[in-house]
Structure formats: structure tokens, C-alpha cells
Amino acid sequence: xxxxxxxxxxxxxxxxxxxxxxxxxxxxxxxxxxxxxxxxxxxxxxxxxxxxxxxxxxxxxxxxxxxxxxxxxxxxxxxxxxxxxxxxxxxxxxxxxxxxxxxxxxxxxxxxxxxxxxxxxxxxxxxxxxxxxxxxxxxxxxxxxxxxxxxxxxxxxxxxxxxxxxxxxxxxxxxxxxxxxxxxxxxxxxxxxxxxxxxxxxxxxxxxxxxxxxxxxxxxxxxxxxxxxxxxxxxxxxxxxxxxxxxxxxxxxxxxxxxxxxxxxxxxxx
Amino acid sequence: xxxxxxxxxxxxxxxxxxxxxxxxxxxxxxxxxxxxxxxxxxxxxxxxxxxxxxxxxxxxxxxxxxxxxxxxxxxxxxxxxxxxxxxxxxxxxxxxxxxxxxxxxxxxxxxxxxxxxxxxxxxxxxxxxxxxxxxxxxxxxxxxxxxxxxxxxxxxxxxxxxxxxxxxxxxxxxxxxxxxxxxxxxxxxxxxxxxxxxxxxxxxxxxxxxxxxxxxxxxxxxxxxxxxxxxxxxxxxxxxxxxxxxxxxxxxxxxxxxxxxxxxxxxx
Amino acid sequence: xxxxxxxxxxxxxxxxxxxxxxxxxxxxxxxxxxxxxxxxxxxxxxxxxxxxxxxxxxxxxxxxxxxxxxxxxxxxxxxxxxxxxxxxxxxxxxxxxxxxxxxxxxxxxxxxxxxxxxxxxxxxxxxxxxxxxxxxxxxxxxxxxxxxxxxxxxxxxxxxxxxxxxxxxxxxxxxxxxxxxxxxxxxxxxxxxxxxxxxxxxxxxxxxxxxxxxxxxxxxxxxxxxxxxxxxxxxxxxxxxxxxxxxxxxxxxxxxxxxxxxxxxxxxxxxxxxxxxxxxxxxxxxxxxxxxxxxxxxxxxxxxxxxxxxxxxxxxxxxxxxxxxxxxxxxxxxxxxxxxxxxxxxxxxxxxxxxxx
Ligand SMILES: Nc1ncnc2c1ncn2[C@@H]1O[C@H](COP(=O)(O)OP(=O)(O)O)[C@@H](O)[C@H]1O
Ligand SMILES: [Mg+2]
Numbered sequence: 001x002x003x004x005x006x007x008x009x010x011x012x013x014x015x016x017x018x019x020x021x022x023x024x025x026x027x028x029x030x031x032x033x034x035x036x037x038x039x040x041x042x043x044x045x046x047x048x049x050x051x052x053x054x055x056x057x058x059x060x061x062x063x064x065x066x067x068x069x070x071x072x073x074x075x076x077x078x079x080x081x082x083x084x085x086x087x088x089x090x091x092x093x094x095x096x097x098x099x100x101x102x103x104x105x106x107x108x109x110x111x112x113x114x115x116x117x118x119x120x121x122x123x124x125x126x127x128x129x130x131x132x133x134x135x136x137x138x139x140x141x142x143x144x145x146x147x148x149x150x151x152x153x154x155x156x157x158x159x160x161x162x163x164x165x166x167x168x169x170x171x172x173x174x175x176x177x178x179x180x181x182x183x184x185x186x187x188x189x190x191x192x193x194x195x196x197x198x199x200x201x202x203x204x205x206x207x208x209x210x211x212x213x214x215x216x217x218x219x220x221x222x223x224x225x226x227x228x229x230x231x232x233x234x235x236x237x238x239x240x241x242x243x244x245x246x247x248x249x250x251x252x253x254x255x256x257x258x259x260x261x262x263x264x265x266x267x268x269x270x
Numbered sequence: 271x272x273x274x275x276x277x278x279x280x281x282x283x284x285x286x287x288x289x290x291x292x293x294x295x296x297x298x299x300x301x302x303x304x305x306x307x308x309x310x311x312x313x314x315x316x317x318x319x320x321x322x323x324x325x326x327x328x329x330x331x332x333x334x335x336x337x338x339x340x341x342x343x344x345x346x347x348x349x350x351x352x353x354x355x356x357x358x359x360x361x362x363x364x365x366x367x368x369x370x371x372x373x374x375x376x377x378x379x380x381x382x383x384x385x386x387x388x389x390x391x392x393x394x395x396x397x398x399x400x401x402x403x404x405x406x407x408x409x410x411x412x413x414x415x416x417x418x419x420x421x422x423x424x425x426x427x428x429x430x431x432x433x434x435x436x437x438x439x440x441x442x443x444x445x446x447x448x449x450x451x452x453x454x455x456x457x458x459x460x461x462x463x464x465x466x467x468x469x470x471x472x473x474x475x476x477x478x479x480x481x482x483x484x485x486x487x488x489x490x491x492x493x494x495x496x497x498x499x500x501x502x503x504x505x506x507x508x509x510x511x512x513x514x515x516x517x518x519x520x521x522x523x524x525x526x527x528x529x530x531x532x533x534x535x536x537x538x
Numbered sequence: 539x540x541x542x543x544x545x546x547x548x549x550x551x552x553x554x555x556x557x558x559x560x561x562x563x564x565x566x567x568x569x570x571x572x573x574x575x576x577x578x579x580x581x582x583x584x585x586x587x588x589x590x591x592x593x594x595x596x597x598x599x600x601x602x603x604x605x606x607x608x609x610x611x612x613x614x615x616x617x618x619x620x621x622x623x624x625x626x627x628x629x630x631x632x633x634x635x636x637x638x639x640x641x642x643x644x645x646x647x648x649x650x651x652x653x654x655x656x657x658x659x660x661x662x663x664x665x666x667x668x669x670x671x672x673x674x675x676x677x678x679x680x681x682x683x684x685x686x687x688x689x690x691x692x693x694x695x696x697x698x699x700x701x702x703x704x705x706x707x708x709x710x711x712x713x714x715x716x717x718x719x720x721x722x723x724x725x726x727x728x729x730x731x732x733x734x735x736x737x738x739x740x741x742x743x744x745x746x747x748x749x750x751x752x753x754x755x756x757x758x759x760x761x762x763x764x765x766x767x768x769x770x771x772x773x774x775x776x777x778x779x780x781x782x783x784x785x786x787x788x789x790x791x792x793x794x795x796x797x798x799x800x801x802x803x804x805x806x807x808x809x810x811x812x813x814x815x816x817x818x819x820x821x822x823x824x825x826x827x828x829x830x831x832x833x834x835x836x837x838x839x840x841x842x843x844x845x846x847x848x849x850x851x852x853x854x855x856x857x858x859x860x861x862x863x864x865x866x867x868x869x870x871x872x873x874x875x876x877x878x879x880x881x882x883x884x885x886x887x888x889x890x891x892x893x894x895x
Pocket of ligand 2: 179
């Protein structure tokens, strides 16, 4: 039996570092009356890495989109770095928040990888030299500099994902939100992604069905179930609780389950 | 399936070609655009019976195509779409215009056929000219050249976005059509009762994708303005390229090269 | 139907390009004033939708044939007139660049024929009034069919006019019209039905999509009049200027064998006739593009060449054609040399195993 543990104390929080996120009684209902989130209360500390997990339709994407202001809640308030997310504050909040969408096709909207990654920096009126530096750096970080002149339809799903992440990295966000970032990556790209996420020292929220990725990158896990927070605490603890995971429509991470392959080998008597 | 993938393949073809790095590709896109327009202008300025004056104008595609490493036959294949229309309209020329035209002492020909030939060759050359331009510049550089010509930002951005999403929408449509075909194997097209749902669903998906794209743009600081950022430096080479072609077009305009060469050889 | 470069004269092309550019600039300004930015990606993705939708074969019951979606009307219905117009103009530019569908110089013609009429005439004056405030399928269907038919009729009439004023074909005005209008009536009805079905489906499944178009400020009658007036004024001024320019040269901007052969002077009787035709040229509207009165009769010496269409005898001669063939051969040779040189320098010769060289 696990009871939700709400982390309230933020170890690193001080007056200078302010990239925290607060949810205060937030509910969100889609226009077709689907209640996606109800009464969410959360405090995400500065520099924290948080995994958000839950079955399909649990409200993970909705939660992230609320932080960016793509969606605005009907009830409650979201505060990012001391500023409440409202129509008026969107522009200033978005300068600090980087968001990678669940579907990279919607995010890579220019005709070459380079143009796409450069889109953001150019909008912030950087000089073309500065743009070039940032774009090159972002592409190198993702290991896709060689793809810079490729049109998006020439990219594999994973490469497109990498391009989408690069387009966000080029803006050097203080808060990184990633919606199912590993969903179409091959093992090596996924490895790189994990290393990359771990390098990023700022605040980050990652939704994923890939519980192994969450285990490797996040110190805190929030489980959403039908639009409410049902667990908030350490990953190890929750991943051990198979019964609850099952109720929420989740499966134990592979790395924490018993070695099926070895078992079967043993059983076959090899 | 042929038309399902056709436009997709077309884009692929041109994106590949425009990524090459030949001399022609290295020309500043604005100069390429201007030269192409001058060429088209020269082609359509040829008078309706002046068949022989069209011939010097083939030099332009004949030089650019190999220089830019464009596969000639593949490009030619893509020019045939325009011909049915021109042939359909032009074929009336021989029917309605049957004046005899004296082309040499004692030899005459139906003038309508001459003007028909002029029309078809012109159509072919004009299309080649436009496709060559695109194959040697590509959408991003064309967009850049249009910005230099003071074409408004929103129009250029629309051009880029539309071009980008053609491939995506095409694949999506192809999937939808395949799914339909699997469930209605004996049908040739889309049955009437499915017209609305099929295309309508596609449109709804389009709308939702556009909403996501909008948010993705906004999250990266988009404020309604498109900033191309690119800079090409104009060099001597670009001027030389444009001026040589301009000189050639002017020469062809005012001087009958074919007639001159012909008279040298036929002694006429 | 897309107008091709070959069918138009430089005068018509330039005049229509200028009109198209004017309309686009006007729409852009209008959009900037009233548009929410959301429409920016929507326009682009909708444009791509039109491309994609064109690969759907809508099979027409009991005929064995199939129709396609045109696009202009559905864009206006979803995006409103200004954004719909611009989106269609972008589609036409991509078609000219990538698909060789319509030409670059004929681009202006195509913008007017396929985007202007549906967005600025059909949408505000036919589609919206028929639709009214109702959202009933019957109304949507009626508005779509009548709208699509009207749009295509105007468009094809413009094609006939542009072709006629360009004077590149012999097809008599009336015959051409009789060919074009009925074909486009059939095409228009199908397109209208397809458009109607799509819009009714969208209306029932996601009314919010159509509402966003309805919210965009409707065109006021005044502003439409302004568009039409400025459009026609621009066309007349440009057309007039260019044709004046054209008429101050012997055969307009077009190629003239007369320049080099000097035959025109020899053929013309000279004197009074010359000055009379000169006056006629100056006063006639679009002098080089007049109606062709009759086919030239070799037995009528009193018909001077300058008054009819360019004299055929001046067009092409055997030696000209022979020279042309020679030029073509030379050009092909040059192409071959460049190609070979390219292959050599790219080392393709070494790599290619085929005997072809
Ligand atoms: N645009 C939308 N309109 C209506 N309902 C939506 C929309 N997007 C998501 N939903 C609904 O909201 C709930 C939460 O969705 P989402 O946040 O996307 O879940 P997750 O990302 O966890 O899979 C689901 O029930 C989903 O069906
Ligand atoms: Mg999701």
C-alpha cells in the first residue's frame, strides 16, 4: 500500500533560483466537456527532475500544456518562476520554458532542419552569427549536425524527434518540458537522450511510458490517474508496487523486473 | 497509387536536386530568379509564326541542365503535364488558320501548323525554365529571393509552411485512402456516401495539426513576423552570370541567329 | 484550369501579374489588421490539405468517372476571403514552380482566375448570402454547388478572355467559349457537391472549425467594390501602358521578322495607307490584339500586312528553319560536352560499370 507523498520542501530553493512551478487547485476541461485534470496541487522545485507517468489519457500532455499556456485552466492557478500563467504573461514565461511535443511533426515545421532550429533564435532577434552558433551547438548536442539541410520528411521518426529537441535546446530554456521524448527513438538515440536529459541541470518535467527512462533521469515521480495525482514521490518505491501500478494501467520497468530471459534460459535447461 | 505518391515524389526530386552544389546552385537565388524570368519573357515574346527564332532559346536549358547536373529525361517527364492543355487549345490553329505560308521559293506550308508548333515548343521551354529555376534553388532560397524582392513576409511564410506540409498531408491522405481501399477492395474511387466523412476527417486532422503547429511556433517566440535571417553575399560571379544571359537574350531578341546561320549555309 | 505561359502574351501576363500582386498586397494588409495569428499555420496546412485532397478520386455514381476537389471555395469557406485568397495564391505558386502546372508568367492569370473570383466575388456575394445564418446541410450544399459553378464559370471565362487578348491561338472567341463554359459547368457541379459534403461533415463533427471562419469579419459591400474597382483600374492602366508601349514598336513586344528582313516596308504600299494604318494603330484599343476580320486571302493585294495579324510570310523561312535546326544541334552539342566534362570531373567514368558513355 502506498499513500501519496507530497514533496513540499525544496532543498535548493533560494531567492535567486526561481525556476519552480506551482499548481494551485488546477482543473482543466476540454471544450467537449472532457475533464482532463481535476484539482491538481503540485510544487516542482528549481532544478528538480520530475517524471510524470500514467496510462493513455491520464492527463499528462494536458498538464505540460498548461505550464506553457497553450491551455489555460478553468479553475486554479499555475505559477512559473513567480509569474502566474495568464494570457498577458505568456510571452515572458515562454522565454524560459522549452517544450517538446508528443508529435514531432507538428514541431518541425520548416523545410530544413537548420531553418527549423533557427526559427526560435531568430524570433528573439539575435544576430545571424549568434543564431548560427546556437543552432550549430544545439544540433551538435543532439548529434544531428549532418542532417542540417535535410527536409523533415527525409528524417526517421527518431531523427525528427532529435531535431525537435534541438529546436528547443537552441533557445536555452530554464525549464524543460518533454512529452514522451523517447517514443520513437532507437536504443542508441534513447541512450543519448537519457545522457542529454541528465546533463540538463535546470528544472525538467518528462512524461513517458518508458519507465526505465524515468528511472534513470528523474528523482521524483508523479503518477496521474484519470486526471488526478495518485502518487508523488520516489521512483524506486512506486515502481516496486506492482499492484498499484497495475491499477493505474502501468507496468513495472524492465530493469526492475526479474530477468525473464535468464529465467527462461534456465527453464529450458541451457 | 501513382497519383497518391506523385506530388510527394516530385518534392523529393526537387529537394534532392536543389541540395546539389554546382556552379549554377551557387548563384545568388535572386539572380537565378531574375534570369529565369527574363528567359520566360524571351520565350513567350516569340511571335506566333516565328518558329526559327525559338531555336536559339534552347541554349539556356541545354547549358543549365547538364551544368546543374539535372537528369534531363526525368525533368522532361515532369514537363508533360502542361502539354495536353496547350495541345488541346493549339490544335485549333491548323483548323482555323489555313493560310498558306511561303517558306521558300515554291514551298509553302499551312501557317496554322507553324503556329501550333511554336505554341507547343514555347510551352515546353517555359515549363523547363520554371522547373530548372526550382531545381537549382529550392524552396528555402526561392523564399529568400522573394523576400529580397519585397514580397511580404506573411506570403513567404505561407509558401514555406504550405510546402512543408504537403508531404505530411500527402502521406496522411495516402494512408487514409489505403485504409479505405482495404475495406472497399472493388471500388475504383471513393463512394459518394464516403465523400464527406473521408475528406472531412482529413480536413479536421488538418485543422488540429495546424493548431499544434501554431502553438509550436508561439512557444518559440513567433509573433506573426517571419524572419528569414539568411544572407547570401552577392559576388562578381552572380553579376557575370546574369549579364551574360541578359546579353544572350537581347541578342536573340534583336538578331535572327537561325536565319543568319541558315543563310550562310543555304546561301540564301 | 491552369493558364500556361505559352498561351499568353507578355502584355497580358504583365497586366495580370500586376493585378494579382495588387490583390495579394491588399489581402495581406487586410489580414494584418483583423487576423488572429492562429490563421497563419492554418492557412499553410490548409493549402497542403488542398494538394492532398486533389489525389482523392471522388467516383461519380453511375458514370464511371471521377471528380476532384478544386480548392478555392473550400479555402474561402474555412479561412474567410482574404486568407483563402492568399492560401490559394500560394498553392498556385507552388504548382507553377514544382508541378509545371501553370507558368510563372501566367501566374497572375491563374491567381485571378482561380483565387480572385471565388474569394472576392463568389464567397461574399453568392456563397454567404445563400448560406445565410443557417447551418443546415441543404443550405451548405446549395451554397457550395452554386458557388463552385459560379466560380469556375467566371474563371474559365477569364481564361478565354486572356487567351483571346494574347492572340496566340486561332480558336475563335465564341467557339472557345462554347468549349470552355459547359465543361466547367460539369466540373463545377461535381466540385460543388464534394465541397458541400465535406463542409456538412465538418459542420456536424466540428462546428468550431467553420465558426472560426464565420467570425472573421464579413466583407463589406464597400470594400468589395473597392477591390474590384482598384483591380480593374490597375489592369486597365497596366494593360493600356504596356500595349501603348507595344504599339510604338512595329509589332509590339513580340518578335518580328520585319526587324531583320525589312520586308514590312517592301510589302506595304506606303504613303497614305501607311499613315492611315498608323493612326488606326494609335487609336485602336489594344491595336495588336484586334479581332481577326478574315483569313488572309492571297488574291487581295489591297489588304496591307500591317492591318491584319502578323503576316505569315514573315514568320519562318526554310533557311530560317535550317538555321534553327543548326542552332538546336549546336546547343545539344554544348549540352553533351558539358555533361561529359561533368562526368569526367566527378569521376563517374571510373565508377560506372555500364558500357554507356
Ligand atoms: N483536444 C482535446 N479535446 C477533447 N479532449 C481531449 C483533447 N485532448 C485530450 N483530450 C482528453 O483529455 C484527456 C487527457 O488527455 P492527455 O492529456 O492527452 O492524456 P495523456 O497525454 O496522458 O495520454 C483524455 O481523456 C483525452 O481524451
Ligand atoms: Mg499525451
